[in-house]
Amino acid sequence: MSLLAQLQLADSAFPSGLYTLSHGLEAYTQAGPVDVAALLEDVLLHAVGPGDATALVLAHRAVLAGDWDTVAAVDRRLHAVKLSREQRAAATRTGNQVLRTATVVFGLPELTRLAELVGAGAAPGNHAVVLGTAHAGLGVPEDDAVTGDLYAFAASWVSAAVRLRRLDFRQAQATLYGAAGAIGRAAATALAARDPLDLCTATPLADTMSCAHERAQARLFTT
Numbered sequence: 001m002s003l004l005a006q007l008q009l010a011d012s013a014f015p016s017g018l019y020t021l022s023h024g025l026e027a028y029t030q031a032g033p034v035d036v037a038a039l040l041e042d043v044l045l046h047a048v049g050p051g052d053a054t055a056l057v058l059a060h061r062a063v064l065a066g067d068w069d070t071v072a073a074v075d076r077r078l079h080a081v082k083l084s085r086e087q088r089a090a091a092t093r094t095g096n097q098v099l100r101t102a103t104v105v106f107g108l109p110e111l112t113r114l115a116e117l118v119g120a121g122a123a124p125g126n127h128a129v130v131l132g133t134a135h136a137g138l139g140v141p142e143d144d145a146v147t148g149d150l151y152a153f154a155a156s157w158v159s160a161a162v163r164l165r166r167l168d169f170r171q172a173q174a175t176l177y178g179a180a181g182a183i184g185r186a187a188a189t190a191l192a193a194r195d196p197l198d199l200c201t202a203t204p205l206a207d208t209m210s211c212a213h214e215r216a217q218a219r220l221f222t223t
Helices: 002-010 025-031 036-065 068-081 085-106 109-119 127-138 142-163 169-178 180-191 204-214
Strands: none
Touching (some): 002 085, 002 127, 025 204, 036 068, 036 169, 036 180, 068 085, 068 109, 085 204, 109 127, 127 142, 142 169, 169 180
């Protein structure tokens, strides 16, 4: 049952709002030609792996240990390393949407406790932390949880590339399959983390692009 629940959370039909995000890709395409596959690998290895994926793993472990102070600390740390307003808003908007929906769907006490922390202002409710909490409560192993979430990110990325007309549907599937190595390395980075201070990102160009996207005259996506 934990596998089915994990697949349900990762499904694009789950109402998380991820379909509204290009994860920065729209800003790159507005700036000029872009190698979608190479950029996806860079984002996985230098942003999502050490950032959101690491937060998911650390939150998962803390929930299993009943350490809610660490869950909140991880959530705040992830919020702090997202440097642009657009990134922070997207992560908490989708996170809170998943939190509200998953609490009803799965009825997990772990999600109820996280909702209390978010409601009290002790944690912002980032998407990755919500998923880490949900997967822990559902009994999904941390390695499966983080790999599945990284795959879901990559799938969302190539879907945005199709809508931005940078890939056709066959190229999108080839790009997604080709991202397996980067997904594995990003998952390994996340699983090696031991402390909230291990959570970081190193994407100055992506941060700059996000700031530019906030002020773009025309936007198909919110990021």
